[in-house]
Amino acid sequence: MSSFDSAAVKEYLTELQDLIVARLEQVDGKPFRRDSWSRPQGVGISCILEEGNVLERGGVAFSHVTGDRMPPSATAQRPELAGRRWEALGVSLVLHPRNPYAPTAHANVRMFVATKDGEAPVFWFGGSMDMTPYYGFEEDAVHFHQACKNSLAPFGDDLYLRFKKWCDEYFFLKHRNEQRGIGGIFFDDLSEPDFATAFAIQQSVGDHFLSAYVPILERRMNMPYGERERDFQLYRRGRYVEFNLVIDRGTIFGLHSNGRTESILMSMPPLVKWRYDWHPEPGTPEVELYEKFLQPKDWL
């Protein structure tokens, strides 16, 4: 394992947060609230926009937290690290546009460090970006996946396919037998071949988020829609809640480990509906979402 530079990662992450928030403010026209917090476990800056012109709710959060003992959920793949002290820093975002034709977006870049007296620290990176449409557009799916692929291209031809598959596997609601959305990329446990390369991959993923998502947001955010589309969006947002509260490892770990609840739950949609055993009619755009878009698929 090579040495690492956590100050450089922190500097990158806070700059990334600023960049993303500034660009989203341009698109939306309304400023984010910037909420800095400090607790015994760490510090963070939660940037949140609610009732924006374009974003009904969106959060872009930086946090840098530490703990005395690695949680079991984080050491399932690395039992040799159980019980170590840990440090985690990352930027995580979820954007819920108001327009049902504009997809919800999620991205996350993070670094973990596990330390123990008398032994070398162990670091690894993780990251993801994925998109959850309510109405499917093939050109949007292609654009998003192309940007995902571009972000990884400098680091080897196989990374995109590996990380795309990982994303399809991770963002899956087993209790619904449904994908969360059209996927993207997801990776974890990345420390090879060295710190510089792994950090460069994380940076490239983070740097590509805006170009992956904002053009899609801009072409959908002003499309006319009616009650039917709004209703379907609110219903489908229920799946987002189910995924994050029942399945998402980061959310569950955060809520069970005395994390900062309001920052963790910035991912929740602003308004959500549930109804019993509902299914869209055959031949509608709603059923096309399930049949064509919520399926693992090679979009490129």
Add this chain to the structure above:
Amino acid sequence: MSSFDSAAVKEYLTELQDLIVARLEQVDGKPFRRDSWSRPQGVGISCILEEGNVLERGGVAFSHVTGDRMPPSATAQRPELAGRRWEALGVSLVLHPRNPYAPTAHANVRMFVATKDGEAPVFWFGGSMDMTPYYGFEEDAVHFHQACKNSLAPFGDDLYLRFKKWCDEYFFLKHRNEQRGIGGIFFDDLSEPDFATAFAIQQSVGDHFLSAYVPILERRMNMPYGERERDFQLYRRGRYVEFNLVIDRGTIFGLHSNGRTESILMSMPPLVKWRYDWHPEPGTPEVELYEKFLQPKDWL
């Protein structure tokens, strides 16, 4: 351990479901949908009312399911049962009225049986009823707890206090440091002193639900309210979602074990809001809910 009669329990439970649904239909004026289902793991009848006159969403579910191996979550207290085949039958209900002055109600009565070739089967009962107001009324809390106490009075003076405490401990959102509601009663692992007594306790709890809740529903369901109260109700419903998806053992076990998702998630509210770091103003009825009602308290 005494012998048990699962046919008698099943007959009681399906009759209880019919009784509760019939009474709620009287109050609401709109009929429930009765949805019978059958799967390899078992059978059930899900009764659901959506967009009723009084109930915005309400579900009363009977199910009788079996499994090959006791789940770890069910044997944490009884490791000697790990790996046994199991059978579970119960009635579970959650009612979400539209009027914000009317509380959400939950009740559940269930029996578990763990079997193994060549050994005697082991049974136990569980049950609960609890109430989650959006606006607090002392007379409602007293009425509900008095009915809870009455349901247990024939079986010993200490049961109500034990089961009330258990309820306060169980319906607690650690990540919010909040009680879910004003509590009620909760019990599990009940097989003493014998089948007949444990079954009688379950029956008494089930039989008291309507008299505990319906008078409260009837006196609140037509109270005038405005956007402010509706908004607070939708916000507080988010806590109900968080509890059921993050904490509730039955919900999590069901979703992770290939249970019938639509029946399990009948507990979800029909419409829910999340917003960032929101707190009610001092001196308002909303802050009174937190300070006076969402606190473990002797109501009687």
